[in-house]
Amino acid sequence: MLSLPPLYPITDASLVEPLSAQIRRLGEAGFPLVQFRGKPLGAKEQWIELRTALAEAAANGGWPMVCVNDRADLALLAAREGLVPWGLHLGQGDLPAAEAKRLPGLAEAHLGASTHEAGEWEAVDAACDHAGVGPFRGTRTKAGHAAPIGLEGLRAGCAALRAQDLAPVAIGGLTLADAAACFEAGAESLAMVGEVHRTDDPAALGWEVQRQRWRVRPPFRRGQGLAIVGGSGAGKTTLGRELARRLALPFHDLDGAIEAREGRPVAAIFSAGGESAFRALESALLPDLLATPAVVALGGGAWESPVNREAVRTAGFAPLWLAEAPARAWVRAGQDPNRPLAQDRAAFMARWAARQPAWSLAPMALAFGHSSRELASALLDW
Ligand SMILES: Nc1ncnc2c1ncn2[C@@H]1O[C@H](COP(=O)(O)OP(=O)(O)OP(=O)(O)O)[C@@H](O)[C@H]1O
Ligand SMILES: O=C(O)C1=C[C@@H](O)[C@@H](O)[C@H](O)C1
Numbered sequence: 001m002l003s004l005p006p007l008y009p010i011t012d013a014s015l016v017e018p019l020s021a022q023i024r025r026l027g028e029a030g031f032p033l034v035q036f037r038g039k040p041l042g043a044k045e046q047w048i049e050l051r052t053a054l055a056e057a058a059a060n061g062g063w064p065m066v067c068v069n070d071r072a073d074l075a076l077l078a079a080r081e082g083l084v085p086w087g088l089h090l091g092q093g094d095l096p097a098a099e100a101k102r103l104p105g106l107a108e109a110h111l112g113a114s115t116h117e118a119g120e121w122e123a124v125d126a127a128c129d130h131a132g133v134g135p136f137r138g139t140r141t142k143a144g145h146a147a148p149i150g151l152e153g154l155r156a157g158c159a160a161l162r163a164q165d166l167a168p169v170a171i172g173g174l175t176l177a178d179a180a181a182c183f184e185a186g187a188e189s190l191a192m193v194g195e196v197h198r199t200d201d202p203a204a205l206g207w208e209v210q211r212q213r214w215r216v217r218p219p220f221r222r223g224q225g226l227a228i229v230g231g232s233g234a235g236k237t238t239l240g241r242e243l244a245r246r247l248a249l250p251f252h253d254l255d256g257a258i259e260a261r262e263g264r265p266v267a268a269i270f271s272a273g274g275e276s277a278f279r280a281l282e283s284a285l286l287p288d289l290l291a292t293p294a295v296v297a298l299g300g301g302a303w304e305s306p307v308n309r310e311a312v313r314t315a316g317f318a319p320l321w322l323a324e325a326p327a328r329a330w331v332r333a334g335q336d337p338n339r340p341l342a343q344d345r346a347a348f349m350a351r352w353a354a355r356q357p358a359w360s361l362a363p364m365a366l367a368f369g370h371s372s373r374e375l376a377s378a379l380l381d382w
């Protein structure tokens, strides 16, 4: 099943703040995925805002990922400009997902559907990988909406979607107080409009919703090995060391293990044999670190290799994507002399954007500005 963030913010076109500014602000707050909902604005304004938002995200490591609501035409136009959105969310009356998938540039886009009742829950277009389930309750942000489904409806909808391997997204007037019940009812993610724009601290809201999800569905089992993946400077080594200490498991840092084995720093390995020599060492050493349960922090590029991903899977380790905002990671790792691929900001961001689809195969952990210690505590609070 597709891995989604615990909280999925949606833009609100009734606000004075332009949609592109909302997306920038939510990305900076630490949200990896935001839905661009431009209704009821006209096509011209929606297009300007969408293009601005996608261009800004592209220059910032593909963060946040943007899912376009309703407008396959605008998603297509964006893709034609090389600004392929993360996904496209389609309502019951919009272009069918299977047709949207045929549009040039959108074959890889994540397609979502809106579902409101039995019948719709069981018959989602096979081209989709996630679907909204709602409305949970009546909401002022959507006029003429379907009847509220409440907790029982949500439970039935989520079960039907999960049976089709679709990630269920609860939606419709949700607040923080609903989070635990919605996750217990089977939601993978909570979509919010009102609550996320009402608060003056959306990061705190995102953090609390994440905690609720982990309490209901821990991202790994005690005793199970953990493989932390994500970009350079995300904090994998720091978090990994902290988690290992608290779990009383060994800690291995893949970069550190390579340096110990080779007797020289990462930068020296890169200058002597190039990136390919380093990648070969990564793949050769990783299985040793996965031999017994441990917390393993992978290097920034290690998860791109299908061989390494398969090694983690067959070892029974739980992968965890430390999904940090790339702008924050750059401040920490940028121009570090021992990080050869973190020297030029534009190249760092382009690489981050290219790697994000692979990282996002793993369940994510979001820091929202918290320290590694706080993140470790939240991850173990179950
Ligand atoms: N949550 C956090 N808040 C603030 N600073 C952090 C956080 N996590 C890590 N840092 C700091 O950021 C820097 C980079 O962290 P770290 O080395 O753990 O990243 P990494 O993901 O392992 O990077 P790489 O892939 O290059 O090995 C360190 O100085 C660390 O102390
Ligand atoms: O982003 C990358 O590809 C890298 C990140 C570091 O962790 C090291 O593994 C090395 O510098 C390569």
Ligand SMILES: [Mg+2]
Pocket (backbone or CB within 6 Å): 236, 237, 238, 253, 255, 297, 298, 299
């Ligand atoms: Mg590291």
